[in-house]
Structures are given as C-alpha cells and as structure tokens.
Amino acid sequence: MTDEQWDQPARVSVEERLAAEALIVDVDGFEGPLDLLLQLSRTQKVDLRKVSILALAEQYLAFVEQAKKLRIELAADYLVMAAWLAFLKSRLLLPPDPTDDGPSGEELAAHLAFQLERLEAMRNAAAQLMARDQLGRDFFVRGIPEVVTRSRKVTYSATLIDLMQAYARTRTKDEFRPFVMDRDSVLTLEQALERMSGLIRFAGDWTELASYLPDGWTLDPKRRRSATAATFAASLELAKAGKIEIRQGETFAPIQIKRKPDAI
C-alpha cells in the first residue's frame, strides 16, 4: 500500500483503522469479490454450510463502506457485488412478495453459499494436488533415455500398367507437342495489313479487295477464308486511318477499295 494510507488523519479510531488496514492491506490479494466473501465468511467461524449469508452480506457491505471512507478505489466487480448483496439483503429481510415469480431471497442466498463452498472445495483440492509428490521434485524420469532409432524403409511400387503407360509415353513423345493454334492456314491481320500497306500505293483506281489476297491463299477454301477475313479487316483498318476508301455496290457484291489521293 502507498504511504498515503498510512498518513490518514485520525478520522477513524485506531482500532477501526487497524481492522480496516487488515483488510485493505490484503485487498490486492483478493481474487475478486467471491474470494473476499469467502475470506469474510471465515470470520463467522462456522462450517461454510451454516454460514449466515445475511451476516456475510452485511460484512461485505461494511467492508465496501470502509474502503470508500478510506478513499480506496475498488474495482467495478466489487461494487457490482455490493449492489447485488444489498439487493439480496433486502430480499432476505422483507417478507416475500407473492406476485414476484423471481427467485426468492433464500434461493439466491443458497446459491451464494454453494458458490462459496465450491470455491473453498476447489482451493482445498488445489492445495492437496500441489502437496502430492511431483515429477521432477519427488520422483524422477529416466535420466539416460535411449534413443529409439526410427529407420524408414521405403519400398517402391509400380504395376505393369504403370510400366506400359510409361513406355507408351516415351514412344508418343515425338508426336506430342503442346497445344497451339495451328497457324498454317491462318493469315493474321498483321500479315494482311503489312501486305496491303505495300500494295495500296500502286493501286490508283477502284480494285476488288479479292485481288489483294496473297498468292497461294486463293485455292484452299480454309486458307482463302482466313485470308479474306484478314484482308477485309486490314482494309477497314486502312480506311479508318484515312488511307483508303471502300465501297460495295450492293449486298454480297464484290468489295472494292481505292487509295485516297492525298494518302501516301
């Protein structure tokens, strides 16, 4: 405790102060309100089963009162318990209200007594446990444990099917290649554009777009389709760039293109 408390003026009698100090000095040692109640109940010097909860509630409230006088900050849960005990005290003192269907004062008091008894029982159990012979203090393990060597034996498995598949794999490897678009029969837009940009300079008047298809791309239908599409797309690009004009007489009529006069 701090010096402050020792310097308390003689507002309280020496006797009272000593009694208060006995509690206050220990206040840090209490593990919460239940522990404090258990401690207080010992002053009744009776079997916990016969402890007077009413008297205990009064003791607790007196303790809290004293702590307040000594201007000791009590943690919130101590105050909550004080409020609850004040409520319990009134319940125990007043005759039961028949319209109230909540638990009676006696029931609440019995439960508190049970909690105190249980806490004490657990304290005793803990003490008995710690009083037992303990490993590393009273009895000991083997000092030179022998290492169990763990050998791991690995066996490999393979079936005839695995073998056949593996062999098949090696034999088909040559023909296997990663999937790529087969580009043999594809004329790309870039290729068409490059070709047309070169040719357009020599085309003074309207020319059919079909005549711009590269050699060797007109016979095979696959190649012709790809080349036509690419060339058409390229012509749109060129028109967009303002280098050529495009016209078509009617639906499905041949498309014709012409270099714009001022375009290079």
Added chain:
Amino acid sequence: MTEPNEATEPEAETESLFEAPPMGDQERMVEAILFATAEPITVRELHTRLPHGCDAPAALEQLQKRYEGRGVAVVKVGEAWAIRTAPDLGFLMQKETVETRKLSRAAIETLAIIAYHQPVTRAEIEEIRGVSVSRGTLDLLIELEWVKFGRRRMTPGRPVTFVATQSFLDHFGLESARDLPGLSDLRAAGLLESRPPPGSFDPNGSEGEDEAAEDQTDMFEE
C-alpha cells in the same frame, strides 16, 4: 538369459498363429522399453514394438509386481505406462530436481478446477472462481502441457472446453483422473455439479446439463 520360471502362462501363446515369446521374455522386453524412455508409453505402442503375439498388459502387470518396494516403480499414467523413481527417494536427487516455475494462485486454482470439472469451459472456470481467467493463466497451463483443449461444448457458441492431460497425471503421479484426491467426496457433496444461479438464464440449458453430467461420466469410463 531368460528366466524359465517366468513362462508360467502359456495359454495365450498356444492359440496364436505366431509363436509369441515366453511371458518371461515379454516381461524383459517391456522392461527394456520402459527403461529406455522418459515418456510414458501406451500399451498400443508397446504392441507395435514387441514381437507379434505379445500380451503387453499381462507383462506390465508382472513387471509392476516385480518392482514393488524397489527403488523405481512401474506406474500407470492414464492409458500409458512408465518407470519412475520411488517418491520416498526424492531426497537423493537434488541434482535431477527441475526448478519449476512457481505457479500463481490463479494458475493452481484454475488447474484444479479443470482437473476436477473436466471438460470445463472458460465461462465455467470463471463462474467457479468468481473472477475472469486471464489468457496468460490458461496459456501457461497449456504450455506446461498439463491442460489441453477438449471437445467443444454442444451449446450456443460452441465454447471450447479444457481437459487435463497425460502429462498432468504423470506430473502429479496420478494413475487416472479418477484418482484425484478427494474426488468422490466432492462429487458426493454435489460440488462438481454445474448448478446455474437461480432464476438466471442458464446458458447450458437442460441439454447442456445432461451433457455435462455425461462428460463427467466419460472421464471415469476412460
């Protein structure tokens, strides 16, 4: 090398397809295995290491008898077995004594509550102690390997439970959780029941209570 008089129980062997070693040899083997390790060894693990057809429980029983009153003892730790020095000879072992961290009162009480009430939720521990349990306390007990997580409770929020471990039993020289000091008295006095405060909303509900009761039986069925 073997002691012929030890092979007194031939019944088990005759029925086995594989010839198990005579009981005297089995006992020697169990003895060697238990001596070689500091950790308790389960019967199951003994069987994986012993030759086929051995009867580890029978060998353990004989071995335990053989070491009665000796400087070391064959002890049961939960489902496992170990050899430990006789507790009355601890005074000879100053050199081996392990300085254990002094446990706080909160830690000791929390440990006792977990051991006696297992499986127990954090809320229940707090209800019994009347204060909140700090994270550090449970962490410490888990770190010491005296406490571990148990099954989740089948109640709203499915809170995790805590149970005591085999190391806990080993450390306190307990054969099983049933042998906790004063356990039967506590149970008889109703102090291990979870009793909700009157009139309060009971988070465990009646269902939870059944389960708690069941769990406590679990513990003793092990």
Added chain:
Amino acid sequence: MTEPNEATEPEAETESLFEAPPMGDQERMVEAILFATAEPITVRELHTRLPHGCDAPAALEQLQKRYEGRGVAVVKVGEAWAIRTAPDLGFLMQKETVETRKLSRAAIETLAIIAYHQPVTRAEIEEIRGVSVSRGTLDLLIELEWVKFGRRRMTPGRPVTFVATQSFLDHFGLESARDLPGLSDLRAAGLLESRPPPGSFDPNGSEGEDEAAEDQTDMFEE
C-alpha cells in the same frame, strides 16, 4: 553434505555415529540414482549422494546381481555405473516403418525403356526419353534390383548396357521379357494413340526382332 571419502572404506561405518541404512535400502537408493541420473555415475559420486555410511560398491554388486537376466543390466562404463538395455534386446530400440512410394515418372520411364530395349546403353535411354537420365534414377532401379548391368557394347567407348532382372519379372508378374506387351498391344489398349514415328524401332515388331530375341536370351542365361 557428508564427506565422501570417509564412506569409501567399509570399516568406517561401524565407527560412524550415523547408522547407515540397511543394505536393502541402500540398494534401492542406488537403483533410483542409477535410473534417474543423466550420466553414468562413479562410486565416489554415489557416496556423496547416499546417506552417510553407505557402501555403494556392495549395493552396486547386489543390484547388478538382481538385474541379471533382466531386460536391463547394471553395467560399468569406464569408472562409472549405469543401467543399460540388455544387449540382446537392442532390436527393441529400433522402430522400422515401411513406406511405399510410387516410382517417379523418370524412373518408371527409364525402367520401361530398359525392359523393352535391353540391353540398352544410357545414351540410348536418353535418346529415347529425349532427356538425360540422372545417375540417381539408374541407381535406384539397380538398388531395387529391377535393373542390372549387362555386357558392354562392342562399340567405341565400350559403353555399359542395362538389362532387366529376374526380380523385375517377378515384380511385374512376367514369365519372361517377351511377355511384355508389344506396341501393338499398347495401341490396342489405347495407351498409344498414333503410329510410332516412321523408322522408329519397335522391339516387338518384326524389325529388330532377331536382335532383341538374342539379347533377351542373354538375360536368362545368367
């Protein structure tokens, strides 16, 4: 602690003011110390630990007798004493776990090529697989006893050849290497989708059959 040197001479006991514990207890104590100590312990050290007036050598001798024929033995290690596993039970301190693994793709392909093309040189295997064959892959196959060295090839450099073994045949349930499914079987089984590249060698086909047959006979002569 007591003076260690005093107790080394048995006569000292009789004159000692302190009553030494009975020999049976001394034996228990020595047993517990030997069990728990982290290192073999000398007689001198035992005396510093035992109560005044104890006769460690006598206790050790009794203890050693008691453990005769047991699973552990009291042995002298240099000047010190320790409890050790009986030498005939060392096998219990080993735990063998068998793990089954699938052969790697590289290994099974290499094995397949050797089986179909034997005797085959490493360069040939590499040519067929299109990648180099690691030393480890061949070592593993040799270690598994599925592949062994065959005759050297009578070509420049005299490269060593690899052939499949009898245990290879046993493992794959084959009577002889001739029973290996041919390429046409593989194709029928849907494992080979297209024809082999023109000019490639089909070991079970008509071309090269003579050579293969001849080589395979080699294999069974051994």
